[in-house]
Amino acid sequence: MSPPGGGVDAGQGQPALSDADFAALARLVREESGIHLPPSKRGLVLSRLSKRLRALGLEDFGAYCRHLKAPSGAEERGRLISALTTNVTRFFREDHHFAVLREKVLPPLLDNATRGRRVRLWSAGCSSGEEPYSIAITILDLMPDAARHDIRVLATDIDPQVVATARAGVYPAAALEPLTPEQRRRYFVPEGTGGGPGSMAVAAAPRGLITFGVLNLIGEWPFRGPFDVIFCRNVVIYFDAATQERLWRRYADLLCAEGHLFIGHSERLSRSAEPLFASQGVTHYRKRPAGPGAGAAPPRRDGATHNTETGT
Numbered sequence: 001m002s003p004p005g006g007g008v009d010a011g012q013g014q015p016a017l018s019d020a021d022f023a024a025l026a027r028l029v030r031e032e033s034g035i036h037l038p039p040s041k042r043g044l045v046l047s048r049l050s051k052r053l054r055a056l057g058l059e060d061f062g063a064y065c066r067h068l069k070a071p072s073g074a075e076e077r078g079r080l081i082s083a084l085t086t087n088v089t090r091f092f093r094e095d096h097h098f099a100v101l102r103e104k105v106l107p108p109l110l111d112n113a114t115r116g117r118r119v120r121l122w123s124a125g126c127s128s129g130e131e132p133y134s135i136a137i138t139i140l141d142l143m144p145d146a147a148r149h150d151i152r153v154l155a156t157d158i159d160p161q162v163v164a165t166a167r168a169g170v171y172p173a174a175a176l177e178p179l180t181p182e183q184r185r186r187y188f189v190p191e192g193t194g195g196g197p198g199s200m201a202v203a204a205a206p207r208g209l210i211t212f213g214v215l216n217l218i219g220e221w222p223f224r225g226p227f228d229v230i231f232c233r234n235v236v237i238y239f240d241a242a243t244q245e246r247l248w249r250r251y252a253d254l255l256c257a258e259g260h261l262f263i264g265h266s267e268r269l270s271r272s273a274e275p276l277f278a279s280q281g282v283t284h285y286r287k288r289p290a291g292p293g294a295g296a297a298p299p300r301r302d303g304a305t306h307n308t309e310t311g312t
């Protein structure tokens with residue numbers, strides 16, 4: 001039997017989620033994080049949040065929504081976002097980007113660094129740290145004394161739990177499988193405490209290049225850049241089209257002239273943001289210099305007008 005309000009009961013022991021409560025949760029999540037929850041995500045919401053209801057001793061989603069809206073619900077609003085983010089990541093994910101970083105992007109930047117220029121990279125939506133550590137390892141492979149120069153990697157995520165994991169930098173040995181034996185030897189040390197048998201901790205050199213922080217990409221950014229490289233991969237796929245578009249523009253504003261943007265392989269720039277960037281290959285872009293003609297979107301060769309992965 002459907003619960004009042006046309007909701008669904010996901011099964012025995014799970015609280016019912018009415019249409020009105022789902023809509024209220026989706027609205028709140030969108031306002032707080034930009035994450036878009038279409039009706040197809042109803043099952044995910046139910047399975048991930050039922051645990052939160054149990055932890056709070058609440059019987060139904062109506063009570064949970066009231067708790068979230070109350071002034072005392074501020075902490076729970078953070079937990080709500082943590083529960084609904086997808087944090088899947090791995091070292092050297094989409095390794096083609098790291099080949100480009102190593103072979104094309106970093107050499108001129110590191111060369112400039114030896115002449116005193118600052119180099120800034122940002123892993124935006126860094127999850128549990130594998131992406132920024134992969135960036136730092138790629139830098140150190142090319143420049144073992146990178147710490148002597150003004151080279152920094154900023155790594156941020158909305159979810160404080162994954163940022164804490166990233167900062168701790170302890171991973172099961174199996175997670176290091178994408179690294180070469182030489183990289184494992186140089187950039188990791190066996191972790192004796194806390195991480196479980198066979199855990200490996202990131203060594204001081206990669207850690208030393210990275211600054212971790214909690215940051216909501218749809219909020220204010222407490223820095224002005226400019227950045228030479230931004231990685232924002234497998235993050236905007238969860239946002240609606242308007243939020244994605246605002247983000248591309250903000251990245252363009254924050255990148256230095258001809259700065260690099262890497263996005264996830266199932267993501268694409270919104271059409272109106274295309275004039276801001278020149279494609280360099282698969283999901284790799286460079287900021288275009290501003291100038292005449294920078295306002296008009298070039299026709300798409302494939303004729304597509306929307307993101308086929310997200311349906312936005």
Ligand SMILES: C[S@@+](CC[C@H](N)C(=O)[O-])C[C@H]1O[C@@H](n2cnc3c(N)ncnc32)[C@H](O)[C@@H]1O
Pocket residue numbers: 032033034035085086087088089090093124125126127128131156157158159162215216217218232233234235238264
């Ligand atoms: C699937 S992970 C991607 C991790 C990494 N970039 C990669 O490609 O392997 C997506 C991350 O985006 C983060 N995220 C989602 N919404 C965000 C927001 N509004 N601000 C910052 N990070 C956000 C999530 O917490 C999650 O850790």
